Amino acid sequence: MIDEIGHFALVLALCIAAVQIVVPLYGAARGDATLVAMAPPAALAQFLFIATAFLSLMHAYAVSDFSLLNVAANSSVAKPLLYKITGVWSNHEGSMLLWVFMLGLFGAAVALFGGNLPPELRARVLSVQAMIGAGFLVYILFASNPFLRLDPLPADGNGLNPILEDRGLAFHPPCLYAGYVGFSISFCFAIAALIEGRVDPAWARWVRPWTLAAWCALTTGIAMGSWWSYYTLGWGGWWYWDPVENASFMPWIIGTALLHSAIVVEKRDTLKAWTILLAILTFSLSLIGTFLVRSGVLTSVHAFASDPLRGVFILALLGTATGGALLLFAIRAPVLQGGGLFAPISREGGLLLNNLLLTTAAATVLIGTLYPLFLDVLTHQKVSVGPPFFDMTFVPVMVPLLVAMGVGPLLSWKRGDLVAAFQRLKLAFAIAAGAALVTLAAAGADSLGAACGLALAAWLLAATIVEWAERVHLFAEPLGRSLRRALRLPRASWGMTLAHAGMAVVVAGITGSSAWSVERVADVRPGEAVELAGYRVALDAVGEVRGPDYVATRADLRLLKGDRLIAAMHPEKRFFPLEKGSQTDVAIRTNLAADVYAVIGDPDGKGGYTLRLYYNPLVPWIWLGAALMALGGLVSLSDRRHRVGAPRRARREAVAQPAE
């Protein structure tokens, strides 16, 4: 019964979406305030019905209703409740429902919190959003319906892929989808602006909080995914340049560019067409990511069930949304008039350079991801593009970006003074050189690459702090007054400082992990110990423990430094009888500067076990830095100008308006 309610709610949501597409758009074109006013309640109703469907499916999972094919295929009675609930989006159908749920959520948020938008703009935004929603609802109902029944119903389900039975599943996909889908709002704003034929600072200010929110969610989602793979896959890797990872990374890169170019539109009323293009591209890359992941055109470690028919459907959606948007862009963007002029060396110039470098970076990732597919289609050759390609192409683009990130914030708008900026950064330069020298002295001449990485990180961190210190007149005034200045700094400025510092921390983490990770594999018997990077890991015993739906081999390890006990560690190898799969549960001991990472392997047949141990210096910083970046985004999101003082739009100049 509840399942039927969910199914019908989905159909009703589609009907409402259809109304939400047509009526507000028509009303906005006609200047009919009544029709325009229909958009927000329609968006709220659409969300209400999608939420009903989503909760119905969640209910079916929670009570193990195996009369639903989807539940029977992806859950089982013995699952702990958390994994029953997260099982909802562990599979294709459920994750598409999560997708439209997020879409509805963002639509409802625009309806509720978009009170400061001009009604026509809001109506157009919501109408475009309903187009995307309708497309995906049709797709769910006709090609991947999670509410299909199963008869006769089985006594127990097939269970969940053991690798997904993890807390990571509870947070990673929802955050990632919130990011993907959140960028749909920027996309809708861009389309609405193209329909209206105008982009101005007010538009940029309205679109910015939505982009920021999506960016924070995506940053968190990607970081969680990488952390999850770090502790789940059992060999300490946190990024593989796998197609599915790239699919989430590309919208992040372009979304970052969008965040920065929107600042230029807001402050200086220029780079308009470019910003619109970035908004379209960011969401298009999210759609391309969905297509690549869901259609199975690329082979990936993320083994999703793939189905060519579904691929055709998503491709049609992608073609309509992206193709249509880019065509509209080609027709309408030339009429967008740029405002302020600026010299190449200026804040605008710096942000433009940031955009060029980020776009290039995204392009290299896109090429590396799609090259195997292109080659396969054109020549039927199978190749795979791996980390060496990305290290060789992506890293060289990031280096100038990191250097410029330190300087850019010190340049003034319109015309900046590069020499003066570098002079103010003498201290940062000295710190960077110091970091490089210390690294070389401590780790030897063959860690030149690592020295460069740490120097870049130190440079960025120091330059960011110098910029902040100058803003609050640190040491130029009494400390109390500097503090008051710091408190009065705009939140957006705090956000930038935090996010740029976070980036520096991430760079240091990546450098440390790629240069100094130590791996030790040994067959160890209980009572023996292994040396690892100055630590000793003692294997005391190996026993068997039972979990709710698995049986595990569990090792009791002691991590010792000299004779001092640092920690007890308990890596497990879990076997899931229902799914007939096993999963390693690694033990990680971190002191925030380095991780000790232990994996228990198979018995060696002589009373011992294969232990794999890793010492990963600086790796925790990758996620600390990412958290700092997301925090910076949130702080910036809380900036006063997004909450109060709805910007008043300049009166439309009396220019000939293109036909709509």
Next chain:
Amino acid sequence: MRRWLYLLPVAVFVLMAGVFYAGLGIDTDVLPSPLIDEAAPQFDLPPLPGSRNGLATADFKGAVSLVNVFASWCVPCRAEHAVLNALAATKKVPIYGINYKDKGEAANAWIAALGDPYTRIGADDGRVGIEWGVYGVPETFLVDRSGHIRYKHVGPLTQADIDKTILPLVARLQQ
């Protein structure tokens, strides 16, 4: 800026979407071998401990041969083994085994327990497997009278594979 520049994004996208559409028809599970229609790699493998015959390229000369890469640690090989035994009993084609990255005693015990369909077996520490482009075990190759590889099967052979693909191909190559 010139007008055509604004058309560039949509043009690039259309091109990309076209490739996506073409890519949908491709089965990503099929891993073709670049060795098809090439001469079989030159090798000379020692026998399993306790037996006399190893396996070398020269053994393929003059007759159509089936080359099966297997290992005692490989579970799908176990499933495949009965099919190979049945094929060996028909005497339609000699089956040569490459025992891949295995322990000699384990392989011997495995053969003793499950039966021996192989005319000859060579023990490979992994190097010859690389030359044959072995991607995962089991894999099976069909080599013609001139010593050229004509067909490659990845994964365990089923009776249907034997009846529908292998035997018709063997018959054609033997003509």
